[in-house]
Amino acid sequence: MQQSNTYIIVFSAVLTIVLGGLLSLANQGLKPMQQKSVELDTKKKILSAVTDLQEKKGDEIIDLYGQTIESVVVNIDGEILEKDKDGNPLIAENIDIAKNYKMAPEERLYPVFKYHQAGNKEAVEAYIFPIYGKGLWGPIWGFIALETDLNTVKGVSFDHKSETPGLGARITTAEVSNRYVGKKVYNDGKLASVVMLKGENNAASNLDEHHIDGLSGATLTAKGVNEMLENYFIYYKEYMNKAKTNATEKVALLN
């Protein structure tokens, strides 16, 4: 059966309009749920750097986040920013770290998430910093939580786009992130970072408070993780210095 060109054009136009309408309808209708999913995902990641969330579900996590996290946005000099260039209020949770990563370090926005006792903003227990870098095959990112001394690692959570499953992708597992807990970032006030060694099952003598066991078969992913951590310790240095002095003042007041 051979149809006229007019028929084909009309048919195509109607089809396009129907399908396009359907898609935009679905997009609009599902948007609130999708935004909630994305929000939940971010908050889950942030909280999982400091606490174990395995038992908790959707709304519980959002509640917990509201009670225990206070966020600020700082610049490279550690100054708190409240508005962006256009005068819109900055919300730390909405800052796209990947987008910021493409800018020069001096121009980036750096969110800081302060984990405090439920309902008591003064009693900060940890500082959570987002981090971002390059793995072997694609971007890697995550959050690192430091104790109030801004030196001891309280926890990390990593994620990745396309590291090799079973090798580099293991950075997301608790087995690997637990290796960071309790390690120190500074050595006598100088940045030493926490470095993942090459290979797995390194001799215990090589594992001090700045070195953790590596991932066998994922040396390049580990290298990416090391660079990412060190970079962000440098980016957040000014903020940390300021926060440290504030923290000591608060402790003095409490005494």
Added chain:
Amino acid sequence: MVEKKPAEPVLSKRRKKFVSDPLNDDNPITVQVLGICSALAVTTQMKPTLTMAISVIMVVVFANLIISLIRSLIPSRVRIIVQLALVATLVTLVSEVLKAYQYDMYKELSVFVGLIITNCIVMGRLEAFAMANKPWDSILDGLGNGLGYSWIILAVAFFREVLGSGKVFGWPVFEAIGIQNFPTNGLMVTPVGAFFILGIIIWVQRTKTGYVEH
């Protein structure tokens, strides 16, 4: 249609074959060797594989139904584009729904949900079946092919997850039956592992059915 035939039962013998044939004798993956790409890519674990299987069944059933309903309206010169547009729309819908209600799965499957569009099984069934058959028959055909695809990728995923990670649906089986330190095989986690398992499934199946490539 000149003379009126008595109505065919909803699940006549002929129609049952639409569902049962693709499960074994005419399986889209093992016999027609279609949809291999996703069979390799998403089958590291059972959970994402199940999501993928359900998504493909939804897409192929609805695409078959809709194309079959409008088959006499579709201008034959642009039929492939029409099919493609419809499949792309359905796949985008599935992807949007996953993003809203199963965000973790959505992230894990990432591009592979979108790539259902290029899964040859879907377009293949539209062109080979839905363009020439009635809606109900097309639904059954879509269901059969969707299930045929699903059971194969789930079987592959089962062996890959058990041997590669020692788990089934993320549940550690070997620890449960008292075997600690089960030596997992890293090869199974990579796509190469899927090739081996798929190859073995095809081998066993062809030995049993006696199917030979011509």
